Amino acid sequence: MNHTFGQQRLAPRLISTFLISTMLATPAMAQRQRRGQDAPPPPPPVPVEAPVAEAPVATVAPGAVSSVVRAVIVRGTERLEPETVRSYINLSIGDRYDRERLDQAVKALYASELFADATIRDDNGTLIVEVKENPVINRIVIEGGKRVKEDKIREEIRLAPRQIFTRSKARADVGRILELYRRSGRFAASIEPKIIQLEQNRVDVVFEIQEGPKSKVRQINILGNEKFSEKEIRSSMATKQARAWRFFTSNDTYDPDRLAYDAQKLRQFYLTEGYADFRVVSTVAELTPDKKDFIVTYVLDEGERYKFGKVELDSQIRDIKPKEFQSLIRVKAGDWYNAQKIEDTVESLTETAGLLGYAFADVRPQFDRDKEKHEMNVTFAIGEAPRVYVERIQINGNTTTLDTVIRREFRLAEGDAFNSIKVRRTSDRLKGLGYFQEKLEIEQKPGSSPDKVILEANVQERPTGELQVSAGFSSIERFILSLSIRQRNFRGRGQELRASANLSSYSKSIEAGFTEPYLFGRNLALGFDVFRRDFRSFRFTSNNTRDTTYTQVSTGFQVRTGFSITEFWAASLRYGLSREEIGLDELVFFTNGVCDPLLAGRYLCEAIGKRTISSIGYSIIYNNLNNNLRPSAGQRFTFSQDLAGVPIGVKYLRSRVNYDWYHNLFGSGFVLNIGGEAGAIFGYGGRDVLLTDRFFLGQPQMRGFNIRGVGPRVLRRPLDADGNIVTDRQQATDDALGGKAYYLARAEIQLPLGSAISELGLRPSIFTDVGAVWNVKAPQTVCLNGPTTTFAECAPYNGSSLGFREEFLGNTPSPRLSVGIGVNWNSPFGPFRFDLAKALLKQPGDDTQLFQFNVGTQF
Numbered sequence: 001m002n003h004t005f006g007q008q009r010l011a012p013r014l015i016s017t018f019l020i021s022t023m024l025a026t027p028a029m030a031q032r033q034r035r036g037q038d039a040p041p042p043p044p045p046v047p048v049e050a051p052v053a054e055a056p057v058a059t060v061a062p063g064a065v066s067s068v069v070r071a072v073i074v075r076g077t078e079r080l081e082p083e084t085v086r087s088y089i090n091l092s093i094g095d096r097y098d099r100e101r102l103d104q105a106v107k108a109l110y111a112s113e114l115f116a117d118a119t120i121r122d123d124n125g126t127l128i129v130e131v132k133e134n135p136v137i138n139r140i141v142i143e144g145g146k147r148v149k150e151d152k153i154r155e156e157i158r159l160a161p162r163q164i165f166t167r168s169k170a171r172a173d174v175g176r177i178l179e180l181y182r183r184s185g186r187f188a189a190s191i192e193p194k195i196i197q198l199e200q201n202r203v204d205v206v207f208e209i210q211e212g213p214k215s216k217v218r219q220i221n222i223l224g225n226e227k228f229s230e231k232e233i234r235s236s237m238a239t240k241q242a243r244a245w246r247f248f249t250s251n252d253t254y255d256p257d258r259l260a261y262d263a264q265k266l267r268q269f270y271l272t273e274g275y276a277d278f279r280v281v282s283t284v285a286e287l288t289p290d291k292k293d294f295i296v297t298y299v300l301d302e303g304e305r306y307k308f309g310k311v312e313l314d315s316q317i318r319d320i321k322p323k324e325f326q327s328l329i330r331v332k333a334g335d336w337y338n339a340q341k342i343e344d345t346v347e348s349l350t351e352t353a354g355l356l357g358y359a360f361a362d363v364r365p366q367f368d369r370d371k372e373k374h375e376m377n378v379t380f381a382i383g384e385a386p387r388v389y390v391e392r393i394q395i396n397g398n399t400t401t402l403d404t405v406i407r408r409e410f411r412l413a414e415g416d417a418f419n420s421i422k423v424r425r426t427s428d429r430l431k432g433l434g435y436f437q438e439k440l441e442i443e444q445k446p447g448s449s450p451d452k453v454i455l456e457a458n459v460q461e462r463p464t465g466e467l468q469v470s471a472g473f474s475s476i477e478r479f480i481l482s483l484s485i486r487q488r489n490f491r492g493r494g495q496e497l498r499a500s501a502n503l504s505s506y507s508k509s510i511e512a513g514f515t516e517p518y519l520f521g522r523n524l525a526l527g528f529d530v531f532r533r534d535f536r537s538f539r540f541t542s543n544n545t546r547d548t549t550y551t552q553v554s555t556g557f558q559v560r561t562g563f564s565i566t567e568f569w570a571a572s573l574r575y576g577l578s579r580e581e582i583g584l585d586e587l588v589f590f591t592n593g594v595c596d597p598l599l600a601g602r603y604l605c606e607a608i609g610k611r612t613i614s615s616i617g618y619s620i621i622y623n624n625l626n627n628n629l630r631p632s633a634g635q636r637f638t639f640s641q642d643l644a645g646v647p648i649g650v651k652y653l654r655s656r657v658n659y660d661w662y663h664n665l666f667g668s669g670f671v672l673n674i675g676g677e678a679g680a681i682f683g684y685g686g687r688d689v690l691l692t693d694r695f696f697l698g699q700p701q702m703r704g705f706n707i708r709g710v711g712p713r714v715l716r717r718p719l720d721a722d723g724n725i726v727t728d729r730q731q732a733t734d735d736a737l738g739g740k741a742y743y744l745a746r747a748e749i750q751l752p753l754g755s756a757i758s759e760l761g762l763r764p765s766i767f768t769d770v771g772a773v774w775n776v777k778a779p780q781t782v783c784l785n786g787p788t789t790t791f792a793e794c795a796p797y798n799g800s801s802l803g804f805r806e807e808f809l810g811n812t813p814s815p816r817l818s819v820g821i822g823v824n825w826n827s828p829f830g831p832f833r834f835d836l837a838k839a840l841l842k843q844p845g846d847d848t849q850l851f852q853f854n855v856g857t858q859f
Contacts, residue, residue, distance in 0.1 A: 254285070390418060484499070530557045531556060570623070712811040718804045763823070
């Protein structure tokens with residue numbers, strides 16, 4: 001191994017390389033030197049961990065031993081002054097000494113850690129002190145550290161350049177680095193400290209690290225279990241046995257802290273099953289001989305199983321009367337003892353007391369165990385407490401976000417009566433902003449008197465600016481390139497500023513927007529958006545290829561405002577104005593200079609041209625989600641209507657309703673989402689609803705079906721040479737017509753699969769979708785070179801000799817149903833969504849699709 005320093009390459013031929021342990025002389029060497037013997041050759045390298053005597057024992061070299069010091073001569077110093085050496089031996093001219101006094105002087109020199117070697121020779125009262133100074137550290141080099149970042153390793157090293165090198169400090173640094181690796185699960189790590197000697201008594205210190213693999217838990221043994229199998233017990237533990245399929249999780253890595261946590265999990269498991277006397281007798285973790293894995297053994301004492309006996313409530317708070325609050329007790333006499341129900345009852349009673357203004361209500365369950373009957377009598381005692389008022393609201397940790405932005409989310413003001421429900425709601429609103437950490441809690445601290453409380457919000461800000469540059473491939477839009485910039489907390493005032501540009505094989509767009517959530521300090525939001533969107537629609541033709549049908553270019557703006565009606569109800573108003581142009585390729589879709597509906601698709605000819613859309617709309621919103629970004633509890637409801645044609649442009653009334661409900665199943669991380677949406681659109685003033693304003697359904701909204709694969713359509717099937725209809729769907733031309741009414745419902749469960757997967761940004765789920773789109777006027781269909789009597793809606797098309805037949809299908813509210821699994825992944829190169837869905841119910845004409853994925857678009 002070679003090391004370089006400056007422009008000079010350090011090699012063994014220039015400076016010898018020794019183990020650190022050679023820097024300290026052994027006691028035997030010191031004795032021989034003090035006896036005047038010639039210095040022996042250097043000893044072989046000794047590992048740092050080798051046992052070393054606590055201090056060398058000095059003996060006076062042969063010769064006349066005087067009892068009085070006549071002179072003290074110091075030799076071998078380089079950086080230190082001789083007087084410094086004399087100060088450590090504590091012997092001056094005229095002092096009396098003996099062998100024990102000289103031994104103490106040598107020990108004092110070594111204890112100073114300034115010297116690698118030290119001897120004292122007595123020459124008839126003249127003490128000759130010969131020392132070799134410890135070297136000065138030139139630099140610290142770390143080799144082999146890959147799994148643990150070098151900056152973290154250096155934080156554990158106390159040696160530093162320009163300091164005096166000592167073996168004890170190096171050994172202590174090795175121990176700290178090893179402990180760092182053990183905390184990361186690498187118990188097989190080894191560290192060999194070395195020095196490279198330089199000129200002027202300087203050294204480079206090198207820590208050579210062999211990291212080794214992560215230590216796994218090879219096996220978990222359970223002893224003493226009779227009521228439950230080892231498999232049932234292991235399933236309740238956080239630590240898992242190392243198996244090949246657990247490559248996505250870190251729960252099989254050995255962690256001493258996790259073993260202690262598992263002991264608590266085992267106790268919790270048995271206490272919820274009625275075993276009130278359960279205890280973990282011992283926990284032993286044994287390292288395998290190869291130092292790669294651990295074998296963990298738990299010894300259990302299960303005890304007897306108990307049932308609840310008498311269950312009573314004793315309250316010292318006058319507003320909480322036992323008879324009226326008996327329903328809050330979640331345990332009943334005769335049920336198996338369950339510690340979790342005890343905790344739930346305590347929490348429920350505490351919350352109720354907080355709702356009534358008693359912030360520091362003391363709820364304590366008192367147990368009376370009957371070992372003969374195996375019954376547990378429980379009394380929930382609520383101690384006397386004063387009604388509490390908010391004395392002060394204190395905010396800590398916000399460096400960017402203004403205090404006013406945080407305070408306006410508080411549902412309590414200073415001087416208000418304390419209310420635990422409002423405190424929880426405040427916490428949910430702060431987390432819903434997305435500016436702070438996920439686990440944000442409002443702490444309740446005693447105020448200046450027993451009837452006052454201080455609410456303290458300790459926030460940890462996280463980045464609110466987003467810059468995304470992504471490229472990808474989508475099953476919907478094929479090639480995608482996206483650039484967006486967004487600041488959700490502009491200037492720390494809670495304002496949102498955003499701009500984006502998107503380019504794909506079928507669309508181009510550029511948008512910008514700004515939102516002020518509290519205009520002039522009032523609970524009134526104001527925002528605007530400007531946009532230009534260029535969309536090229538397509539249809540599936542023969543061989544499942546895509547054929548561009550029309551181009552749609554929209555340029556416009558929207559102004560919007562919103563305000564709260566109550567805590568959970570809000571309303572918003574908006575006005576939008578845009579100019580839109582629908583175009584077709586005349587060489588492809590026109591006949592004799594006129595749009596041909598047979599070529600262009602039904603309803604498209606009447607939509608081409610320029611038009612103005614001037615619309616005014618409103619929304620009524622109910623939202624009590626615990627987190628707007630990633631909810632796990634609560635519900636959201638939205639009803640909105642938009643009236644176009646005010647005062648100019650196309651005329652229609654569009655109505656939509658959306659609903660989502662979230663629930664954390666069993667408190668286990670499984671999040672259930674049940675949601676639905678529906679809509680209807682009607683033309684007025686003698687105007688029908690154009691094709692581009694209708695509803696379409698398919699992926700990505702309804703999984704298991706192709707894009708616009710659900711609902712009314714005209715399917716054009718070719719005829720073969722014999723005049724027979726070609727039934728292969730991929731050989732047909734598909735014109736989706738959309739509908740004026742639709743509904744869509746879904747049920748989805750997000751699956752927790754361990755912290756390692758969560759850290760990767762993966763969120764798997766299982767789902768089912770059901771929906772339909774319908775209510776469009778049946779178009780005229782044509783049938784050429786084939787029978788015209790089989791289908792009542794089929795009529796000949798004059799002047800053409802093409803061989804095909806058209807069918808109008810899918811115009812029905814009958815439900816379509818699909819089930820599947822999906823994964824959301826916030827990948828380094830953009831959001832990713834993958835779905836595997838199977839259509840179980842479909843109608844004639846519907847177009848299904850098994851696999852769907854999107855990269856680089858929001859989901």
